[in-house]
Amino acid sequence: MSESPRKIRVAVVFGGRSTEHAISCLSAGSVMAALDPAEFEIVPIGITREGRWLLASADPSQLAINRDGDRPRLPEITAASGEQVVLAADPTGSALLSVTGGDLRTLEPTHGSSAFEGIDVVFPVLHGAYGEDGTIQGLLEMAGIPYVGANVFASAAAMDKEFTKKLAIAAGIPVGAYAVLRAGQSLSEADKERLGLPVFVKPSRAGSSFGITRVADWADLDAAVATARAIDPKVLVEAAIFGREVECGVLEGEFGGAPEASVLAEVRVSADYVFYDFEAKYLEDATEFDIPAHLPAEVAARIREYATRTFTALDCAGLGRVDFFVSNEGEIFLNxxxxxxxxxxxxxxxxxxxxxxxxxxxxxxxxxxxxxxxGVGLH
Incomplete structure (x- = not known):
């Protein structure tokens, strides 16, 4: 009697230390529910907001929005979520270790599964700092474990909006007018004149619309910069682009082929919201999407080409969502x-x-x- 083929052991890592902790939990629940149990064995690793790694639950219902009460409650990984573990940056040994009584030991299959004897691949469903910025990718490279998504450099460059724009410009991809404010810097009068009003003030290295403020009066600029700097000391001030917001999905080509672009989506936000902020994205029924977006064929084709070119310019891998503005004059700008x-x-x-x-x-x-x-390493 032949043995059944060994399942692929996928460590789904989620939660994390960034402001996007809850969104990561929501994403991970969906990913784990979609992995075919006949082919994959899940090792669920939740990271608390403080950075503690835990062997968490693989039950997607534990990672959903709880809508009891007046306000939805977002999922969170806490110290009580499971047994503490660490991922060893040692490609020659067991990747996953348990922390017991302050000591490290190889994690035994105490949960009725042999999945903890080794990890074949990591799906780091982490958004924002300490997950999408190259940090965990560096750890996984050191541990010699393949992982879903961009490598160290691409993750860091894409996370930092300043360097995304610089690389895009070098590749001939249009971006809107902007200014960068590093710690201690203020917006100059020349930049105010160049950018005009309104402007959007945002952390350079954050996502999910955290810390973003629309400024229509320069008197409100300092408060907006302070809001953004509560997340990141480096702040972007971007000129408003009046028009439409369009998104495109990109996947790494199969078997080494060219990257592939999806059909486009247009984001439409309720008039109750000034822009596509966190609550409009996740907590309210305030956003609608046209998929595919209703755009002239030549405009859609150019956006899809810019999307794959951006993916390549940043040396991305696996997947990416590339966001654009289409102005009322028909110009396309990378966001x-x-x-x-x-x-x-x-x-x-x-x-x-x-x-x-x-x-x-x-x-x-x-x-x-x-x-x-x-795999891992240079490609």
């Missing part, structure tokens, strides 16, 4: 690229790919297998 976009089954990225012909389960499977084929 940003997310190397680990929101990944719930209702998030824009998987919905764009579903409309392109790749459903959620196939999308997750493709990303895991692409990461396994790519």
């Amino acid at each position: 940003e690229i997310n190397t680990m976009p929101g990944f719930t089954s209702t998030s824009v990225f998987p919905r764009m790919w579903a409309a392109t012909g790749v459903d959620y389960s196939k999308l997750v499977t493709r990303l895991v297998k692409t990461a396994l084929r790519r």
Whole structure:
């Protein structure tokens, strides 16, 4: 009697230390629900807001929004979520170790699973700092474990909006007018005249619209900068672009092929919201999406080409969601690229790919297998 083939052991890592902790939990619940249990064995690793790694629950219902009461309660990984573990940066030994009584030991299969004997691939469903910025990617490279998504450099460059813009400009991709304020710097009068009003003030290295303020009066600028600096000492001030917000999903080409672009999505926000902020994205029924976006064919084709060119310019891998503005005059401007976009089954990225012909389960499977084929190290 032949043995059944060994399942692929996927460590899904989620939560984390960034302001996007809860969004990561929501995304991870969807990813774990989509992984076929006949082919994959899940090792769920939750990271608390303080940075403690825990062997958490793989039950997607534990990572959903609780809508009891007046205000939705977002999921969170806490110290009570499971047994503390660490990922060893040693490619020659067991990757996952348990912390017991202050001591490290190889994690035994105490949960009725052999999954803890080794990890084949990591799906780091982490958004923002300490997850999407190259830090965990560096740890996984040191540990010799393949992982889904961009490498160290691409993750860091995409996370920092200043350097995303610089690399895009070098690749001939248009970006809107902006200024960078490093710690202690203020916006000059010349920059105020160049940018005009209104402007958007945002942390350079954050996502999910955290810390963003629309400023229509220069008297409000200092308060907006302070709000952004509560997240990141480096702040971007961007000129407003009046028009439409359009997003495009990009996947690494299968078997080394060219990157592929999805159909486009247009974001439409309720008149009750000034812009596409955190509550409009996640907590309220304030946002609608046209998928595919209703754009002239030549405009859609140019955006998709800019999306794959941005993906290549930053040396991305695996996946990315590239966001653009289309002005009322028909000009296209890159906004940003997310190397680990929101990944719930209702998030824009998987919905764009579903409309392109790749459903959620196939999308997750493709990303895991692409990461396994790519491995670690230079490519």
